[in-house]
Amino acid sequence: MIKDTKFFIENPYGRWVRDNLFSSSSSAFLTFFAGFMVIYSYRGIVGFILNPERMWTSVTYNMKLYMILAYPDEAMIRVWLSVGLALILGGLSIGFYNSGKTISLGGIFQKLFTISAVIALLIALAPTNTNVIQNDGSIEVVEIISRDIRMLILGPSLVLTLAFFFLRNIKIKNLFNTAKVNLTYFGLIIGSLYFIKIPTISLDSSGERIIPDPFLPIASTTYIPWTILYVAMLLFFFIGSLLKNRDIKIMARLIPISWFLCPLFIFSWIFKKPLVELNTVFSADIPSILVFGIIGFLIIRFSDNESIGVYRTPINIGFLVLSIIVFLLPLVFIFKATMVLLLLLLVVSPAIATTKEGKRQLFIVWIVSLFVLTFLIRGASSDTMLVTPTGSIFGGFSLTWLLAIFGTYASFPLGLALALGRTSTLPVIRIICTGIIEIVRSVPYITWLFFASVMLTVFLPTGVEFNLIIRVLILTAFFSGAYFAEYIRGGLQSIPKGQYEAANAIGMNPFQRIFLVIVPQALRTIIPTLVGSVITSFKDSSLVAIIGLFDILRIGTSVIPAQSQPVVFIGRNLEQLVFLSFFFWVFTFVFSRRSMKFEKRLGLGER
């Protein structure tokens, strides 16, 4: 298309333009067409957002409502503790798993050059006017970006672009760690909370709105907690780096386990503020730990005893029957839950507790997991001390997280069981599992949610009543369990037959074969799919808005558009939905990008 003049052959930019934009006449046409479409839609979107009809203060003013709904003000510290715990853990893992990748000063300037160039381009292309449809159907043209504002942003960004353009060829040997650079960027964002000012709704002492809206920093009430959290995150980043340098191996196991336990701990103890009575602790928890600790000790001690080894199968079956009996008896819930853990120990111990060292380690693991389980269940099963007008401490974004995380946690074991059942060689079990999976999968999630909200109570014995959130969680567990089952089945089918035969050859029983050989390998191959389905369940959790749970979407679509005190936000739907789209987008996008990097590090799909 383009004549091969000197510019397009020798200049690298010219070559790039020729190869990627004008390689043929149809490509040139596409370039103009697509370019026009992109610019047109960009201008449309900017016009839509900056339209004077939009009232963005309805979003910023209600940010607290969005995040935690009606969580009591005096317990706000608990919310910050929850966020802080996650951030601290994040800082620790960034420090500990720091890959040591570095970036040169020139590289940083290259990135900054790109960013400032994009900003300059965007502001240059932004529309000056936008159309406002009046009530009588006529269209009025309104100026949204005045010449002064455009120049105010365009000038500095052009100067910066030029500066970075020359700076990026700088030859300095200094290399910077990418993790540290990213943390600095994060710090800049936190710092900008102090500087960038926007019009904010504020009320005077008598509850009247101050007009015009005063300019205040973004997140004017929360920048101090954010700063403290950021400092704590930095601190733990350095602790993580230190641990990595000291080469402490156990952290490599502890960090994933803490990531697993962190949401459980947050939701059962920090966010909830449980009402724990010492009476129940002494009458139920401590006896349970003692009894099961001793039983576990005995199991580990005698697991390789030859005279008992003969009776292993009857003992296993006996414990299975015992646990079913314990389940049916009206005992404390902690006993029942610990019984399941004991069954797991019974299966695992003959394979691990073969040496003195192995026995010692297994015993430590056993005692720690007993304590953790009892601790979490005590928090989770107690009533909360917090009083909220909605009757539930979960609402808004915290409810979205609760549903996404616990939906995943509960559905995973169920999905594993269903997948194992579906791949089983026993026809009856296989057909039942296949039937459950297919029926659950072929009916949409929203109908299952209706089932949870109006029908599940019918099927429960009189006297047993669950909160709507719990009912939704039960159904979610089933629904995503069926999906997980299909993914896990894919993983199970990818395991070569030799693995089964090898496990049989060294004399493993079916449970050991499945849980020590097959399942770990199957799970490893499907980590990418599982991460994808976690993202899906995060997105799907927004559906609970339809059945009346106050999650972030319902707050945006029915609570805020009905507000008339202290400011009238009636009918402000569009702003909320744009904000929610952006909000969900940020989380899922970042999560999916992180998981891609994580996959690369695991080396999946490259074997």
Place this chain on the structure above:
Amino acid sequence: MLGKVLKNFDIRTFWRDVRFLKWAGQVLFLVLFAYSLLLFVQTGINNLQSTNIPFSFDFLGDTPGVSIAEGFETLPDSGLRMLHVGMFNMIRIMIGGIIVATIFGTLLGIARLSSNWIVEKAATSLLEVVRNVPLLVQILFFQAFLLSFPRLEERDRGEIMFHVSSKGIAYPWPERQESAFMFFGLLLITIYLARTVFKWRVSLLEKEGRDTNPFLWSFLTFLVLTFGNWVGGYKLMGIIGLISGYISTMFDSIPSIAYQGLFSVTAVFLGFRYIRKQIRNTDTGEIRGILSDDDYFRIILSGVVAVFVVLLMFMPFGQNLTYFLEGDELFYKSNWGMPQFFDGVAKRFDFNISGPPVIMSYPEIVQAGTTKFTRYSPDLGKVTTVGYFATWFGVTLYTAIFISEVVRSGIMAISKGQSEAGLSLGLRRRSLLRLIILPQAFRVMLPPMGNQYLNLAKNTSLGVAVAYPEVVAVGQTLYNQEGQTLPVFLVWMIFYCSISLSISSIINYYNRKMKIVER
């Protein structure tokens, strides 16, 4: 044989036999499963009885007394009819969505592989935006966006070409006339003829080596025949109507015992053939193989199904099913409605029908009854309501994005050698894509594509959030009216299961057809 078994029987080894343990375990599992299911259902029935709303399907026959916002019948006279409207609305969105999502998704997938930088980046950014926002948020956004348009006012009244308001989108639409069925019937035949001409010209080209213009020929054939069809050629199709009338009378005169006999014999024959196939599978001719647990299971199951069909046909059970719905003949009819079907065909394909098959109809804004409100005329043009638009557009866009990923990975799965070979044959890029890459990629794409169609079908249920009366929303209205939550849920379940089953069986059929024949 039994004596031999009994002679070798030893109680000490019997309970440790793997075969015994396997079956004992399964029976135990089945019993436990059935027991817990029974307990669950029993509790449900008891609880329902105590709430004074006993489980029944009576509401399907009752008049619900509520109207539906859109559909082929806005004031249905029975609950069943109302559900039918909902189902039809759902299928309408599903089919429209599948067609548009496939086309748009394929284009987007190809755009993502484009060598043009702007096209590739634009497609990728659209993908990243749509994929990462929950579908429900998108649907609600489209609804809110349409609702933000001005309302219909008195001054808008009159005929229009294209109009957008908070009531929906109105645009001209070709309206079907009486002769449309005959016209489109003949059109199908015309397409077949045009295809035959195309093949004939291509074979001529291959034989003689000169340019025979196959496309031009077939296109001209199509044009000429369609023109003839339009001006009155469709009357030829009256023959089908004539034949259908005779078939209808024939089916009417057959006694119901003949149908029952026919279906029973077919069921027994199919069951017998299946069992024979299962047994012969293990028989290589020289040695008889051992039947596995699965084989036994299949044999028993197919036998039971065959016997069940025969029972269903001849026992009064079948008649009882008819009265199950208070005379509403939903489940069972001995002639399966075949006379009525052919009667309908005979009515639509009639020699006496004349006039153009479709007429363009333009929308109009009119007064709503005698009220002071204004609305789009329901009979003229086409009006896409806000709920329909939001659901359809949201679901289609969302699925198209996932289809584009499927298409992209399908094309990437074709080895580079294929396109190099095509290019070296002198094919143009467009022909290369159409003739070599896409047919091969299609085979890889089919199973994941089927999954996306299933997802689309299930996602249409989100119409309930924007008040689009599809089957879930209609069911919700019904149980709010009658209190029968469980039967409505069962209807949903059966409906969605059958939709999923039909989509996946179509996909499986094509999958089998497209599979590379291996040894």
